[in-house]
Amino acid sequence: MKDDFEPTIIGFLCRWCSYAGADLAGTSRLQYPPSMLPIRVMCSSRVDPVFIITAFLRGADAVLVAGCHPGDCHYIEGNYYTRRRFACLRKIFETLGMESDRIRLSWISASEGPRFAQVVTDYTDKIKKLGPNPAKKEIFL
Amino acid sequence: MKGAILKIENSIEKTIIEFLKKGLDKKLFDVVLIPVKVPAGDSYAWVLVQDKALLEDANPLPPVMLVQGAKALSSITRRGKSNKKIAAIMRPCEIRASIELSKLQQIDLENICLISIDCPGALPLKDYLEDTKKGIDTFKKVIKEWGNESVRPICQMCDKSVGLSIQSDLHIGIFGAKNNEIYLIPSSQKGKSILEEIGIPAEESMDNWEKKTKEFVETRKKNRKKIQSTLSEKVMGLDNLLETFSNCINCHNCQSVCPICYCRQCYFESEKMKLSSDDYLIRAESKGILRFLPDTLLFHLGRMTHMSLSCVGCGACEDACPMSIKVAQIFSIVGDRSQKVFNYIPGKSIEESLPLKVYEEDEFHDVEKP
Numbered sequence: 175m176k177d178d179f180e181p182t183i184i185g186f187l188c189r190w191c192s193y194a195g196a197d198l199a200g201t202s203r204l205q206y207p208p209s210m211l212p213i214r215v216m217c218s219s220r221v222d223p224v225f226i227i228t229a230f231l232r233g234a235d236a237v238l239v240a241g242c243h244p245g246d247c248h249y250i251e252g253n254y255y256t257r258r259r260f261a262c263l264r265k266i267f268e269t270l271g272m273e274s275d276r277i278r279l280s281w282i283s284a285s286e287g288p289r290f291a292q293v294v295t296d297y298t299d300k301i302k303k304l305g306p307n308p309a310k311k312e313i314f315l
Numbered sequence: 316m317k318g319a320i321l322k323i324e325n326s327i328e329k330t331i332i333e334f335l336k337k338g339l340d341k342k343l344f345d346v347v348l349i350p351v352k353v354p355a356g357d358s359y360a361w362v363l364v365q366d367k368a369l370l371e372d373a374n375p376l377p378p379v380m381l382v383q384g385a386k387a388l389s390s391i392t393r394r395g396k397s398n399k400k401i402a403a404i405m406r407p408c409e410i411r412a413s414i415e416l417s418k419l420q421q422i423d424l425e426n427i428c429l430i431s432i433d434c435p436g437a438l439p440l441k442d443y444l445e446d447t448k449k450g451i452d453t454f455k456k457v458i459k460e461w462g463n464e465s466v467r468p469i470c471q472m473c474d475k476s477v478g479l480s481i482q483s484d485l486h487i488g489i490f491g492a493k494n495n496e497i498y499l500i501p502s503s504q505k506g507k508s509i510l511e512e513i514g515i516p517a518e519e520s521m522d523n524w525e526k527k528t529k530e531f532v533e534t535r536k537k538n539r540k541k542i543q544s545t546l547s548e549k550v551m552g553l554d555n556l557l558e559t560f561s562n563c564i565n566c567h568n569c570q571s572v573c574p575i576c577y578c579r580q581c582y583f584e585s586e587k588m589k590l591s592s593d594d595y596l597i598r599a600e601s602k603g604i605l606r607f608l609p610d611t612l613l614f615h616l617g618r619m620t621h622m623s624l625s626c627v628g629c630g631a632c633e634d635a636c637p638m639s640i641k642v643a644q645i646f647s648i649v650g651d652r653s654q655k656v657f658n659y660i661p662g663k664s665i666e667e668s669l670p671l672k673v674y675e676e677d678e679f680h681d682v683e684k685p
Contacts, residue, residue, distance in 0.1 A: 223620035224582060224613070231613050232598070244676060254674035259620075261679045262653050262671070266619055269652040271551030278684050293684075308553055314561050314606050315613075 181235035181301040183210045183294070186225065188218045190248040191283045192240035198287030206291040207298040210238065217241065218279075219252035223263040226277055233310040236276045236301045240293070243281040253281070275304060316479070316525050318488065318500035319515040327458070327489050327497060331375045331404070331432070334499070334513070336367050338402060343509050344428055345399040348387060349373045357447035361387035363401070375404045375487075378454035380437040383631045384409030385574040389421045396425040403427055406434045407481045408473070408629035411662020412574040414482060415625045418669050421577045428505050431483035433490040433528070435461055436470030440634040461490060461531065469630035469643040472539040478528030482664050485509060491527045498524055543648050550645055556612060559645070562638040563611045569632035569642050570614075575622045582621075583614050615642075619649050624670050625661045626650035 187193040193214050199206065215221055218241025226237045239260065241253045260279045267274040278297060282290050309315065323330045335347050350359035352372045359377040361384065364370055384405035391397055405413070410431045416422040435457045442465070443450035457463040464471060475481060477490040485506035488498035501507040501517050510517050550559050567584065570576045582588070588610070599605035626646050633643035654660060657670035 224617040227616045227620065228613060251674065254676065255671065257679050257682060258671055258674055261656055261682045262624060263620055264682055265653045265656050266623065266649055269649050270556060272553055279682055280684050310602070312553065312557055313604050314557050315609060
């Protein structure tokens with residue numbers, strides 16, 4: 175049954191690197207699963223942890239935050255703050271016994287089209303194994 | 316550690332008030348911010364007192380915590396330093412919240428002298444209001460016993476209520492105050508000069524008091540671990556979380572009384588959260604069912620991500636919850652764990668930066684996935 179399951183992954187992609195990386199993957203005609211819904215943000219540090227939790231509680235099977243590699247941020251230091259915030263959010267997920275595998279932070283640069291395709295493929299496989307997000311069925315959310 | 320010793324006259328409270336009067340006389344501070352009995356007689360409010368006669372009605376350690384002291388201080392100095400010198404007498408958690416708020420630019424500490432006091436805890440607001448006379452009697456016992464279980468659960472597990480774990484200007488040690496003495500321990504130049512001007516320089520050794528408070532803190536730490544691990548089992552996992560917060564009536568009291576939640580407009584009360592009818596209907600349709608109002612858990616989880624790093628565990632949220640949800644205790648678990656990630660203790664030191672305001676280039680590689 176789990177094989178039929180097609181996960182929905184919400185991807186917050188930074189406008190300068192990861193979104194361009196996704197674009198490159200497309201223009202290079204690389205194959206990757208159509209499981210990710212991209213949302214373009216100006217910087218990965220624009221992503222308030224609340225956005226991630228919202229997506230998660232509303233039933234997204236996973237949330238991916240992707241930005242420029244550390245040191246390459248268009249705004250010099252945005253992704254360093256993203257990383258700290260993400261570390262905090264992960265700890266909160268772990269503390270409360272929520273599946274922290276369903277949130278992921280990756281660095282993908284504008285030139286890394288193949289890497290983008292690889293990240294989406296790998297993550298989709300992983301979430302397929304995890305199964306659907308249990309929050310989907312919760313009534314009292 | 317050096318401090319000054321004051322002999323207790325009548326009661327601890329009166330002795331502290333006499334000390335404050337001397338400070339006012341010598342113009343070491345112009346006003347005192349202190350809880351004062353309200354006209355009804357059974358409750359307390361923060362009052363800026365200049366008149367010495369009014370200080371008679373003040374109580375440096377009221378049985379309950381009504382408005383969090385840091386909120387009072389923030390309303391005075393939010394827009395810049397106070398033009399009068401203020402001595403603020405607060406519980407340790409209120410001092411720690413004040414320090415967090417000063418880092419968040421909501422309090423200007425320049426003309427403020429923070430005076431902390433060993434705190435035996437506060438009674439739950441609900442218990443106290445049911446029978447205030449009984450509450451006052453209970454609290455007398457609480458001050459004598461230290462570790463009495465009538466105080467709020469969050470106070471029973473507080474490991475920063477006594478001793479010098481806080482960065483105030485002057486600390487009043489009343490823990491284990493035997494021999495009819497209380498201790499005044501300066502932790503800054505401001506505090507030191509106040510004691511010198513009043514004529515009781517800090518020359519006595521405080522080692523004995525310090526040792527005792529440290530022992531007490533150790534037992535509290537054990538207690539904290541115990542309470543947290545029992546509670547943690549009950550809230551872990553999405554199902555348990557939902558069960559815990561399913562009573563929530565969305566009043567947002569926990570947020571509005573929280574000293575750390577200073578935002579002029581909370582995200583959760585903004586237009587962003589007022590979704591269109593269509594949005595609700597689509598969600599209801601895709602799920603087959605939808606609770607109203609939805610997003611209760613989102614509010615609590617969101618608040619955790621926004622303020623748990625600065626949470627001082629004062630328990631104001633739990634006192635304010637009409638549904639008796641153990642908000643403060645749950646937040647203390649999340650707070651402790653997330654603060655540990657950055658080795659950060661909120662309110663410990665004014666020099667330490669807020670964890671999300673700084674970064675290092677080479678850190679936290681475990682959260683980035685290749």
